[in-house]
C-alpha cells in the first residue's frame with residue numbers, strides 16, 4: 001500500500017538500497033519520507049546488520065549480537081530512531097561506574113553545583129579528579145592530555161594516538177585505565193592503530209562538549225525490535241523490504257536510465273541504486289558491477305580497510321549479582337558489564353542476565369568457547385563476590401570477527417564519499433567518509449548523506465543530515481577560538 005507522502009511527491013522515482021543495516025535503513029526511511037518508492041534488499045532474514053538480535057536456539061533467549069551503546073552526540077542515529085518512532089525505547093544515563101578488581105568503585109559523570117551542572121568541559125573533570133581508580137600522577141597526566149586535546153588537531157594528522165600519548169607523558173595508570181579501556185575500546189583498536197583526529201573527536205564529544213553529548217543510551221528492547229519500526233515506516237510509505245535476497249550483480253541500462261539488480265530471489269529495477277554494504281561486501285560486489293572509470297580506484301580503497309573483533313559473553317545466573325545497570329571493569333580481559341535484566345526489565349524469570357563485552361579482543365577471540373567463558377566468570381567474581389555463590393544457568397559466547405573497521409592514520413584516503421563511479425548510484429555504510437569511526441552513528445550519517453545525494457540528483461535537494469550538537473559552556477568559546485585560528489592559518 002502506497003502512503004500519502006509518496007502519492008504526492010515522487011511516486012515515479014524508485015530507489016533500490018542494498019543492505020539492511022543501520023546505513024541502508026536510515027537511507028531508506030529518509031528517502032521514503034522524501035516521497036521516493038524504496039526497495040530495501042537484505043541478504044539475511046532480518047534487518048539490523050552488525051547491530052541486530054535473534055533468538056539464540058542454544059539458550060532459547062532473544063539476544064543482541066552484542067550490546068550496542070550510543071551517545072547524545074549521535075544526532076543522526078537519534079534522528080533515524082525519531083523518524084521511525086522508536087526513540088523512546090532508548091534508556092539514557094550520564095553515570096558510569098569504574099570498578100577495580102576487589103570491588104572498589106569510582107563514579108564518573110557530570111558534576112553538579114547544587115541544581116546546576118558545571119559548565120563544559122568542567123562538567124566531567126571533577127568526577128575524574130575524585131576517582132579513586134586514578135593516582136594523583138594519573139590525574140595530572142589525564143588533565144594535561146585533555147587540555148592539549150582542546151586545541152585543534154589537524155584533520156590530516158598522520159600521528160597515532162599511541163604516539164601522541166607517549167609525547168604527552170601519560171602514566172601507566174592513565175594508559176591502562178583510561179586510554180586503553182575507555183578510548184581504545186570505544187574505537188575498538190590498539191592505541192597505535194588509532195589516528196589522532198578520531199581520538200580527539202571522541203574525547204571532545206564524550207567528555208568535553210556538553211553533558212548531553214556524552215550521555216550514554218542503551219536500547220530497552222532487543223535491537224531487531226527497534227528496526228521493526230523501520231520496516232513498518234517503509235511499508236506505510238509505499239516502500240518494500242526484501243529479506244533473504246542476497247544481491248549478486250547490478251546492470252545499468254543507459255537507454256532506459258535504469259538499474260537492474262539481480263538477487264538470489266529475483267530481479268528488481270529502479271532509477272537509483274544505493275550500495276549500503278560493509279566494505280568487504282562492497283568489494284565482493286565490485287566485479288559484478290558494470291565497468292566504470294573509478295571502479296578500480298574504489299577497489300584499491302576497499303583493500304586498505306581492516307577488521308577488528310569484539311566478543312561478548314552472555315551469562316544467566318540464578319540470582320542478581322549486582323544492582324548496577326552497567327560498569328567499566330578495570331585491569332582485566334573483560335571490559336564492560338551490561339546488566340540486561342535491569343536494562344530490559346521486561347525479561348521474565350528470576351535470576352539475572354548480564355552481558356560482558358571485550359573490545360579490540362584479538363587474544364580473547366582466539367580462546368575456545370569453554371576457556372573464554374571460564375575466564376570471564378573468574379574475572380567477574382573479582383569484581384562482584386556474589387558471582388562465587390551464584391549458579392550459572394546458561395552461557396553464550398559471541399565472537400564478531402568483523403565487528404568494526406579500524407581508523408589508523410591515513411585511513412581517510414580510503415573512505416569515499418557517497419559519490420560512486422556509476423551513474424545514479426551512491427555509496428553508504430559506516431566505512432564511507434563520515435568523519436566518524438565505525439559506529440551506528442557513522443552508518444546513519446552515511447545513509448542520510450546518500451539520501452541527500454539521491455534527492456539532489458532528482459532535482460529536489462533537501463537537507464537530511466542532522467546537525468551536530470553545539471558545544472556548551474566554555475567549549476563554545478574554545479570552539480570559536482579554534483575556528484578563528486583555523487581561518488587565520490588558512491589565510492597565512
Ligand SMILES: Cc1cc2nc3c(=O)[nH]c(=O)nc-3n(C[C@H](O)[C@H](O)[C@H](O)COP(=O)(O)OP(=O)(O)OC[C@H]3O[C@@H](n4cnc5c(N)ncnc54)[C@H](O)[C@@H]3O)c2cc1C
Pocket residue numbers: 018019020021022023024041042043044047048049050051065066067068069070245246247248276277278281310311400402403404428429430431438439440441442443
Ligand atoms: C560486536 C559489535 C559491537 C558493536 N558495538 C557498537 C556500539 O556499542 N556502538 C556503536 O555505535 N556501534 C557498534 N558497533 C558497530 C556498528 O554495529 C556498525 O558500525 C553499524 O551497525 C554498521 O552499519 P552498516 O549499515 O554500515 O553495516 P552493516 O550493519 O554491516 O549492514 C550491512 C548489511 O548488508 C547486508 N549485506 C551484505 N551483503 C549483502 C548482499 N550481497 N546483498 C544484500 N545484503 C547484503 C548485511 O547482511 C547487513 O545487514 C558494533 C559492532 C559489532 C559487530
